[in-house]
Amino acid sequence: MSAPRPDRRTGWVLGHVAGAPVVLAPSWLLAAVVLTLVFTPSVRTWTGAGGGVLPYVVALVFVVLLFASVLVHELAHGLVAKARGQQPREFVLTLWGGHTTFGGAAPSPGTSALVAVVGPVANLLLAGGFLLLADHVAPDGSVLQAMTWAGAVANGFVGLFNLVPGLPLDGGRILEAAVWAATGDRHRGSVVAGWTGRVVAVGVVLLVLVRPYVTGGTPDLGTVAWAALIGAFLWSGASGAVRAGRTGRVVDAMTIGTVGRPAVVVGVRSSLAQARTTAAAAHAAEVVVIAPDGRPAAYVDADAAARVPAELAGSTDVLAVATPLPAGTVVDGTLTGDALLEALSRASANGPVMAAVVDGRVVALVRTADVVAALRH
Secondary structure (H helix, E strand, O other), X not given: OXXXXXXXXXXXXXXXXXXXXXXXXXXXXXXXXXXXXXXXHHHXXXXXXXXXXXXXXXXXXXXXXXXXXXXXXXXXXXXXXXXXXXXXXXXXXXXXXXXXXXXXXXXXXXXXXXXXXXXXXXXHHHHHXXXXXXXXXXXXXXXXXXXXXXXXXXXXXXXXHHOOOOOOOHHHHHHHHHHHHHHXXXXXXXXHHHHHHHHHHHHHHHHHHHHHHHOOXXXXXXXXXXXXXXXXXXXXXXXXXXXXXXXXXXXXXXXXXHHEEEEEEEEOOOEHHHHHHHHHHHOOOEEEEEXXXXXXXXXXXXXXXXXXXXXXXXXXXXXXXXXXXXXXXXXXXXXXXXXXXXXXXXXXXXXXXXXXXXXXXXXXXXXHHHHHHHHHO
């Protein structure tokens, strides 16, 4: 699976491919142990062996081969993405298999779909390779033949399952790209593919629960547990895609007018009464105090100003009820969308309130809390 993600590297770096590290997450160790224990009984059946260490060794080798197939899947994503101008950030092997992270979103629907589809295709090619080994190279009835058959089945399943059209699966990324291409709206694609992914998540669990009853049996507790875990993983990823799509729409429409509060300016020698009169005349919610050099120096704290009686407002210095604006809390008020959000994010590191300036003139104050509220809306 592939998606832009924040850079949060945890684990051991095995090497670098396409300029990005290959990371083995600590959770992979848990997956390796659990899967080895799960596959060992099957190995005993294949080999006819009883106790001993050999079945565990064979099962562990198969698990390593399985995760190597996952790595090939992820490397296919990254190499094709790099060839299309989208730099991979890291390849990670985890409890759930793996994922590839990128420094940014795909530039076009075509690139997004191509990067998504090559992962499952790589697995299907591996499945074909394992199948050829099983049929033409491995001795009949041998452990090697059993393992190559298992490799073919595992890769075939991973390849086909990842093509199911619902995020966070690769097929969901393809569906997202198709909707994006048809509508011109990337975020609508994310929402559609995310909702489809939720249907897939529920379907996986229902299939495991209902199918045994249809065939006259009862659900196996272990299989149900795995299906529940996989369903929860898919639901979480799908829900994240839906939220991201909705947030993306908000970001695309973001302007200073949607997240800022209109502001007027007064000089540092103004009284609170003058600030109130100026704000009322302009129907502005905020008052910014301008320093002699023309930069925004402070803003009037509404709570502090409200505590000053009207009869004292004329003799109260506006700076007495103002909060300083630290250096770096000024943003370009003409920016929109992602560029505006980036600028606000950088400026908010210096203070929670920022002044928006257009052509050297303060037009609004933007509060971090208002931006967060807009993104959650």
